[in-house]
Amino acid sequence: MTETIQLIKSLADKHGRKRDALMPIMQAVVESESYLSDIAMTEIAKELDIATAEVYGTATFYSFLDTVPRGKYVIRVCKTITCDMHGKKRIVETIEKLLKIKLGETTQDKKFSLLYTNCIGWCHQGPAILINTTPYGDLDEEKITEIIMEYMRK
Amino acid sequence: MSDKIKVVIDGHDLDVDKGTTILDAAKSVGVRIPTLCHHEDLCVAGNCRVCVVEVEGRKTLIAACAAPVEEGMQIKTTTPKVRRARTDIMSLLVSEHNTQCTTCYRSTNCELQDLAAEYNVDSERYLSVLKPGIEVDKSSFSIEKDDSKCVRCQRCVRTCAELQHVNAITVSHKGKDMKISTFMDLPMNDVVCVNCGQCVTHCPTGALTERRYYHEIWEAIGDPDKHVVINTAPSVRVALGEMLGYPAGTRVTGQMVTSLKKIGFDSVLDTDFTADLTIIEEGHEFLERVTKALKHGEKVALPMITSCSPGWVKFIEHMYPDHLDHLSTCKSPQQMFGALTKTFYAEKIGVDPEKIVSVAAMPCAAKKYEANRPEMNDSGYQDVDAGLTTREIGHMVKQAGLDFINLPNTPYDSYMGESSGAAVIFGATGGVMEAALRTVYEVVTGREVPFKNLNIEPARGLQGIKEAAIKLENVLPAFDFLEGVEVKVAIAHGLKNARTIMEQIKKGESPYHFIEIMACPGGCIGGGGQPIPTTDEIRKKRIEAIYAEDEGMPIRKSHEVPEIAKIYEEFLEKPLGHKSHELLHTHYVKRNRY
């Protein structure tokens, strides 16, 4: 908790305490803590002197600003048309099997979350995914297994 | 460039000011364009799209509420294209809505219902996209939130942010999941909501309503073991008529009393009595603080701020917890009344206070919460058992089958039914200040306030923050330290304005001695429990009625009310005395701002 508070203070020092600092601060918190906890949002509200509801309302608008706990690695499988056509479902099933979780869930060790996302701009290499910020395209069962195994070893 | 713009609306040629919206331009020539998300108190949203009109040469329809007129616009408001689009949009709203109108508290007072009926919307046109399993949030003592009836117009969010600067509710999520939420979707009782109920009066549908308590009251009335007492706040008498067939601004005091008696209340009393009492207590508290500061050089919290408005009290508890000492320690008139009902009154009429059910008829949603504050039990019981809104009273009158318009007038019962004009004006912004000055000035100087007919005009009207100054001259010997002092006062209504006042205090730059703050725009006449709609036009009419009621009263000053003198004599002993402190004063709680 104190770490979160420290983090947000330093982020506010860096990005300022005006309303337009809200997005960069929230993004940085999600990068470091994988989601925005109620404590984090309250602290951000304090630093920027805006209502907690405002922080929450803004955060929930953006699909990458999670307000529920996520794993260290968030896997987002693109579900938009060309990735859909080229087998996103197989990719999801493979990951589900590997991590023993269902879509939308987080592994017990809090290492992975598996989610759908809308178009990530790799339509020519569908199916494609993002693991945190890193994109992977042209996936098939074999390739995604390799990638996930590598993350599991991390 | 000329500042006038020529446009044609449905064949009317008109010149309007630059910047006028199509909606307002149309209104000026009697063309009514339907709206839903629009509210004159609030900024333009343009999100419901009900007000679309056709502008020649444009491919898309234009939202009349959001679009300013442009030179030469040819506007048509009832073309088939417009009608089809509006009907379609209303059908969409209906498809997202819990259309169980028969069981809705806002039925027959619902903007969506009116529009859907007006456009004869077919509820079968589209499939229902109402999300299943939506539960009504009944956590708050004051406000119920039913998302199944929400049309996402965001009027409540704008109200909470723009008028009240509270931001307890917000828009969350997006797309099909977009909704009105609190922080983390917490229950309303667990967030910074101040219970003012302005979201309720600005909600076009039944999504936000006050929590109703009248069922319990009907039960109590029917219970022969209970003695049910009701007191009615000043602003109820100038607004209740709107629920029952009268135009805005009609005074229905006597008919209201009759109807409440017919409903079966054992005693119908006047909150104005404790409003007068508030003036005596708060006036003396103010003089005490001034004496300490100016005569003895002690450090006391000045300016002193009124504490009648429970929405305002919870606001300062959340937003400025370090400045609670500025609040007068006086309870609100409702809570003074409650404490006295189960002590003084019970003793007087010889009823066991345990059998008394004490009800307050209020223009307010926050009064419900206030009645349930844990510290409000100085009588040994919960001082006030229920706070009912003007709207609930209206419903009760209807439920009782009373022909309200043809009811005769009845005076209030006694004890605690007598009051002054100074108490009546508590209902309007500036009224508490005016009432206080009428008394304080006279206590200090021995003369009446130097305003024509006792009407302190600078304290009146709808300006957001009002200021006044009265110079004290030729004071009575006991107040010689006040000779020549100019007492500066301010009045704020609507919590946006309260925040301005508090920021001054926080910075140590407040030039005032005494400040009146009311949570709701216009004061209690515009309260969160008043009839819907409430607009500035209606606020003005209710205010006029309040001042007319004051002028018609035989006694215009709180300290001249015989029953007030008597209660000190028989029960309270003296202002700020031991018993007063026990029953009429309170303390405040620091709460979280975030």
Next chain:
Amino acid sequence: MDKLKRVDIIFGAYTAEKYKVLEATMKKSSEEIIEEMIESGLKGRGGAGFLTGLKWKFTAGEADPERYVVCNADEGEPGTFKDREILTTVPRKVFSGMAICAKAIGAKKGFMYLRGEYRYLLPDLHKELDIFNEHLKRFGLDFDVEIRMGSGAYICGEESALFESIEGKRGEPRNKPPYPTVAGVFSKPTVINNVETFVNAMMIMKYGAHEFKKLGTDDSRGSKLFSVSGDTPKPGIYELELGMTVEDFVNEFGDGDTKAVQVGGAAGFCVPRKKFKDTIIGFEGVPTGGSMMIFNSSRSMYNVLHNYIDFFEEESCGQCTPCRVGCQQLMKGIEAVKRGEKQSGYLKQLLNLSDTMKITSKCGLGQSVANSFSSIVENFKEEMIY
């Protein structure tokens, strides 16, 4: 390949000397730059097709001296990925285009709004930006670019929603007017252009409006980047001259069994085989921000439409009724028809609804849902029913 004219401007190599074109442009006056831009006939590459030069001129003419240049790098339209490629390979051209705009309109501050999905590009972009800023100092231009990130919201590609997002709010489109040229980000006069548009501006400064105009047609000047995906043996990014027909395009990129081409992404139009020949890609026919998705006869157009509406249902900001509820109704409606719970005649009603959405929605998103809906339902009705 004879009917498709490939060009190699946007991804062409940088000049040997860093920022040479920019340096030369900095010696021009604001009026000269704007004149040249208008002369070129360049239209915004985001899809809406407003004349870029005019946008700059309007902003330059505003009274408020505080102005902004905003680069819309929130490339979210399904099937579009060309901006990512530009930002990966030639970011210098984008920053230069922004600086040219800043010079033209007198802005001191620029924002690049980069979609969250492209977060991985940020370190390299910052490196380039550092070099860029140094050169700017050398040219004496008081201008600085800051990169702001999106966080997964398609609607933020809508310019006023993008401003809201930069300001730290929910990305909800604003009422228009006022337009960005008058009140954009922070309510100040703002030029907002797409990534590709800024590169084009840079290229116009390099080659001159005269050369630029030689490419394309009267209505659609210059070259255009196309993001090609779907059922194609060669997906990827291609720079082509505007003015070709869909047939020309399919002949080059199709797999021999092309049933339909979605031009302009989920918000664009579906062109069925029978119309390939007569449909021109460009502002005179089907406009596009560059997204070209190809479907062969193995694909169910119901599934395609279902996927699009699912996208819009989630990515609508949700504030206005026609878009928020309309998308849900279209979804429920086609599902009900598919399952036989509603008669096929219900599709007509849904088409009417999509028309309503087109003329009443607050912003382009809601207005454009009807494009794909009506073009798919009308051309592939039988697939919607069985």
